[in-house]
Amino acid sequence: MNFGAQQGPVEIATADIVAGLRGYRLPALLGWYDVKLRYRRSTLGPFWLTISMAVMIGAMALVFGQIFGQPLADFLPFLCAGLIVWGFIAAMLTEGCMSFISADYIIKELPLPLFSHILRVYFRNTLILLHNIIILPIVLLAFGKGFPLTSLLSLVGFVLVSLNLLWMALLTSVLCTRYRDMPPIISNVVQIGFYLTPIIWPPHLLPGRASLIVDLNPLAHIVAVVRDPLLGQMPTTLNWTVTFAIAIVGWAVTIVFYGSYKRRIAYWL
Amino acid sequence: MTSITLDKVIVDFPIYNSSHRSLRNALVQVATGGLIGEREDGRVVIRALDNINLSLADGDRLGIVGHNGSGKTTLLRVLSGVYHPPYGTVRVDGAVTALLNVSLGTDAEATGRENIRLRGAMLGMSARDIEKVTDEIAEFTELGNFLDVPVRAYSSGMQLRLTFAIATALRPEILLLDEWLSVGDEGFRAKAERRLNEMIESTRILVLASHSKELIARMCNRVLWLEHGRVRMDGDSATIVRSYFGASS
Numbered sequence: 001m002n003f004g005a006q007q008g009p010v011e012i013a014t015a016d017i018v019a020g021l022r023g024y025r026l027p028a029l030l031g032w033y034d035v036k037l038r039y040r041r042s043t044l045g046p047f048w049l050t051i052s053m054a055v056m057i058g059a060m061a062l063v064f065g066q067i068f069g070q071p072l073a074d075f076l077p078f079l080c081a082g083l084i085v086w087g088f089i090a091a092m093l094t095e096g097c098m099s100f101i102s103a104d105y106i107i108k109e110l111p112l113p114l115f116s117h118i119l120r121v122y123f124r125n126t127l128i129l130l131h132n133i134i135i136l137p138i139v140l141l142a143f144g145k146g147f148p149l150t151s152l153l154s155l156v157g158f159v160l161v162s163l164n165l166l167w168m169a170l171l172t173s174v175l176c177t178r179y180r181d182m183p184p185i186i187s188n189v190v191q192i193g194f195y196l197t198p199i200i201w202p203p204h205l206l207p208g209r210a211s212l213i214v215d216l217n218p219l220a221h222i223v224a225v226v227r228d229p230l231l232g233q234m235p236t237t238l239n240w241t242v243t244f245a246i247a248i249v250g251w252a253v254t255i256v257f258y259g260s261y262k263r264r265i266a267y268w269l
Numbered sequence: 270m271t272s273i274t275l276d277k278v279i280v281d282f283p284i285y286n287s288s289h290r291s292l293r294n295a296l297v298q299v300a301t302g303g304l305i306g307e308r309e310d311g312r313v314v315i316r317a318l319d320n321i322n323l324s325l326a327d328g329d330r331l332g333i334v335g336h337n338g339s340g341k342t343t344l345l346r347v348l349s350g351v352y353h354p355p356y357g358t359v360r361v362d363g364a365v366t367a368l369l370n371v372s373l374g375t376d377a378e379a380t381g382r383e384n385i386r387l388r389g390a391m392l393g394m395s396a397r398d399i400e401k402v403t404d405e406i407a408e409f410t411e412l413g414n415f416l417d418v419p420v421r422a423y424s425s426g427m428q429l430r431l432t433f434a435i436a437t438a439l440r441p442e443i444l445l446l447d448e449w450l451s452v453g454d455e456g457f458r459a460k461a462e463r464r465l466n467e468m469i470e471s472t473r474i475l476v477l478a479s480h481s482k483e484l485i486a487r488m489c490n491r492v493l494w495l496e497h498g499r500v501r502m503d504g505d506s507a508t509i510v511r512s513y514f515g516a517s518s
Contacts, residue, residue: 026390033387037378040419109373110391111350111365263353266346267282 009259016262017255020115027116031123049131057083057135064200073143075202080139081230082199085223088129089165090190095121096169097176097186104269114265118169122162136230148232157225157235160243164222167250174261177268193219218246271363271442271473273325273348278357280318280343280498317343318354319498325474332489332506333478334513339495341478345369345445348476363473366392366441372432381416381423381431388435402438409464410434426454433461437468444472449484482514 007015020027039045057080065075096118100107103117137147176182197219198206206213214220221242228235318340325331333341346352347359349367374388385406389399407416410430420428449465469475469488479485485492485506492509494502502509 025396029387029390033376033379033383037376040378105370105373106391108346108351109367109370112391263355266352268285 009256009262011259012262013255013259016113016258017115020113020119023113023116024119026112027119028123030120031127034120034124035127046128046131049128050134053084053087053132054135057139060200068201068205070202073145077136077139077143077145077231078202079200080136081227082223084129084132084136085227085230086194086197086199087132088125089161089219089222090194091125091128092122092165092169093172093190094183094187095125096165097172097183099169099173100177100265100269101173101183107266107269114262115170118166118173121169122166126162145232148230150229150232150234152229153234154226154229157229157243160240160247161222161226163247164243164250167247167254170258171250171254174258174265177265178261193217196220197223199223218242222246271327272360273323273362273443273474273476274358274360275321275323275347276358276360278318278321278323278347278354278359279316280340280347280352280354282315282317284313284315317498318347321357321498321500323493323500323503325476327473329491330469330475330489331477332485332492332509333476333495334480334485334492334509335495335501340498341495342369342447343498344495345447345476345478348443349445361443363442365443365445366439367445367447368436369445369447371436372428375420375428375432377421378419380419381410381412384420384431385416385435388432389438392435392439394439402435406431406434406438409460426457430454430457434464437464440468440471442472443474444469444476446475446477446479448479449477449481482510486510 035046039048042048044051057076060083061072061076061079064070064079065072068075095102099117099121100114103120106112107114107117140147172182172186176186196213196217198214203211203214203220215238221239224239225235225243228239321344333344335341343352345367346369347354348361349365349369350361351367374391375384376387379387382403385403386399389402390396394402407413410416410427412427412431415423415427420431423431475488477485477488489506492502492504492506492513493500494509494513502512
């Protein structure tokens, strides 16, 4: 360890992120225990996650399927995949921005790479996603639909989305640790994002010009690259391009920003 | 070679009261202009460490004394790498373990065995290392089947035994201790002392912050006396213990 040597922000940030990724076992273990211990004393354990998600999907399908006049056989799988994917994205944004604040006792005690705390939140929510995704094949089977081959493509989408969520969590974590007014702002943005993103409403219901809401909404593209292949649809080239571009630009900005403030984070806690 | 070198280390704590900690104010500051460049403007800064120079080598047993708030824990956190000082340089060669808060990461819902795993992993032990020490910890703590019970059901003494045993299972090159690890139970105390001594003997550099005169005199060969973040005295333990504890009592 050698502090005081002149290091640029990019160097500081990449060193921390690489060290965090190398030591992925610790955040994976912590994320695993986060889920495991939360449900330790309940019989069904983490499958309560699955059940509450399933109940929500069922209730919303009933109401919104009627409102939008959509056949349940199309609407339910759409809603199901959308809500599950959104649940993951929303949790990564709202919990992700609290990564440092909720790990303050560890940060002040152990010089772990700070990126580990972001990874912990990521692993925890990925595990929760895996519990929720079980619902989708059941819904597809119930409507006599097979498992679409394009689903494999959603894995590619998932990797791309993860890259995006990780930089978002890292960037907002730094901001939220410094400015304690940020977490409520972020949950507000996520809440609004839920309404502006085609999750409960199918995008084709939007009248002509309003489709800009979808095209200009980065979250719509991020959701699409994971959800659409699960439903047997190919995401559009625009979906892929936007998601990819946000990942590149986002990481570039985040690395410079994170590197500039990384060393101050412990003092802000 | 294990060594620690601090050169002109300064640590400032920015204090954000509720108005400074809000984004609104930063935006206002930017918007009104004129205040940019005055970095210290209206911002309360506490200088926790001021111009600390320190150099330690193999075999050094450094005690840190000083009143509450004199910078002992901050200094330990600088040495452990938690705080990156904004001014000055820190060079640490060797694997550092800091035991500042022994019960760190203890989860009441997790069993004793799971807590060994979690805490061990946080301290940087591999899965294999953890497996190796688990049996040894089980034997030392005499907790037996209790290791498979959630820590929630432990008495406070049992919890202490467990956290103590995990913390002392390591053999770091550089050990930082904030206050002595003590284990309540009379019958257990001698055993715990022996284990802690074993650990300390195997480390090359020990840094111990303590308020105990007897302990500092017994464990350390050098003492640093901090006052308001500055080094008041630095020297062999007999001299400093005499002036510090003589002066304060």
